[in-house]
Amino acid sequence: MKKTIMPSIIFGLLLLFVGNVYAAEPVVNPNSELYDTSRIIEELEYELTEENSEKALLQDEYADNRLYEAELSLDEGDLEKAEELLEDYEEHVKQVEEDMEVAKEDGEDISAVEETVVKNVQKRSENLRMLLERQDLSEETKAGIMKALENQQKAEQKFLAAQKKAEESLQKAKERQVEAQQKVKERQEEAQQKAKEQQEEAQQKAKEQQVEAQQKSKERQEEAQQKAKEQQVEAQQKAKEQQIEAQEKAEGQEERTSGRP
Amino acid sequence: MRYRAGLMLLFFMFLFVLGACQNNGNEGTHLDKEKSTEQKQEENNYLYESEAVKVTKTLGWQQQDSSSKYVEENIIFQNGNVKAVLTFVSKEKSLDEIKSELKSSFRNSEKIDETEKYLSLISNRKESIRIDIYLHRGEEQTGILIFMAPFEDYKTNQTSIEELKKNIQYF
Structure with a gap:
């Protein structure tokens, strides 16, 4: 029993999915009185958005x-409306490309946006292929879908090329960064080596200066000692002379006193 | 002689009638002028007017020119970074249907607040937009007034939004 129920459920879900590709994302029916207002809301939302990458995401939506x-219109048998909507669809796809270009020129980081857009473009290509398989299409509608699909594929290739280019330039930038880091490291090491050498040189110089200063101070000390010694000898000599002079003076006085009657 | 006097009398009466007519004519032109001045003054007092609605001039607000092919049934007003859309739908569409469809047209969004005749949404984006929808149930139509502004500008512009809201008369 279980074996027969499960495939039926899966088949049913598959039918639902194939029958309505966008069933999970409701929009305003093009025949609704509010459809024009919904398009005005889109236009104003786009006007109020400033960043070009955000604008690109809006156009993608x-x-x-x-x-x-367009699929809803086809379901309702309104082929003319469906064709008109497919033309509008192409306009939005073109606008996505233009906004992405401007965003790039403005230097905005669009890598994440590009990824989202590429995914959505691929999903929509798949949906357009599924639409082409419908039996209720006129030749004109088929031609419209084919044209949209063709432009979609062109856009997809363009986005992929842009993405590849961006990846390449990112890789190049990374390499340049590594190279620059390596250079900085080398320069840093060089500077460290130089600083070390300068430090050693300075230390050597300081040592030499210290030795020299010590030498000089020793010499000065010896010179001072020599000078002091000489002064001492001179003082001793002077003292001796003064002593002799004093002795002679004393002897003279003694003679003078003894010579008196 | 009598005949001549009669002719003269007739001539004077003719002149009198002619003068009176001219005077009346002048009065008529004068009245017309007064009327058109009043009309002009009245027109000058409105930002927009139709059989269904009159929008009195409001400081800072002006009608936005648009080349969009969808603008026919939608009147757009602008005040700096705030936009307003005024439109009408038939009474057959219920208020819930209107709110639900407008929510769908602002797909990637969250509901901030909702009452019977009001819905407030905010978009889930890097540059969030706030959208406030006011509904007015008339005898034949439902008036829809939509305000849109970047989220960070909404609060600073709340007074001017209220002003415009007050100046809209539905008939």
Whole structure:
């Protein structure tokens, strides 16, 4: 029993999915009285958004909306409306490319946005292929879908090329960064070596100066000692002379006193 | 002689009638002028007017020119970074249906607040936009007034939003 129920459930879910590709994402029905207002809201939301990468994401979302609306119109048998919506869809896809270009020129980081857009573009290509398989399409609608698919593929290739280019330039930037870091390291090591040498040189010089100063101080000390010794000898000599002179003076006085009657 | 006097009398009466007519004519032109001045003054007092709605001039607000092909049934006003859209739908559409459809057109968004005739949403984006929707149930139509502004600018512009809201008369 279980064996027969499970495949039926899976088949049913598959049918639901194939029957309505965008069933999980409701939009305003193009026949609704509020459809024009919903498009005005989109236009104003786009006007109020400043960053070009965000604008690109909005246009990407609007492209999704148009595709879903085109499918709704096909379901309702309104082929003319579906064709019109497919034309609008292409306009949004073009606008995504333009906004991404401007964002790049402005130096905005669009790597994450590009990734999202590429994913959505691939998903929409798949949905367009599924739409082409429908039996209720007129030749004109088929041609419209084919054209949209063609442009979509062109856009996909362009985005992928841009992504590859961005990856390459990122790789190059990384290499340049590594190279620059290596250079900085080398220069740092060089500077450290130089500083070490300068320090050693300075230490050597300081040592030499110290030795020299010690030598000089020793010499000065010896010179001072020599001078002191000489002064001492001179003083001794002087003292001796003074002593002799004093003795002679004393002897003279003695003679003078003894010579008196 | 009598005949001549009669002719003269007739001539004077003719002149009198002609003068009176001219005077009346002048009065008529004068009244017309007064009327058109009043009309002009009245027109000058409104930012927008139609059979269904009159929007009195509000400081800072002006009607936005748009080349969009969807603008026909939607009147757009602008005050700096705040936009307002005024539109009408038939009474057959319920308020819940209107709110639900407008929520769908602002897909990647969250609900901030909701009452019977009001819905407030904010977009889940790097540059968030706030959208406030006011509904007015008329006899034949439902008026829809939508305000949109970057989230960070919304609070600073709340007074001007309220001013414009007050100056909209539905008929």
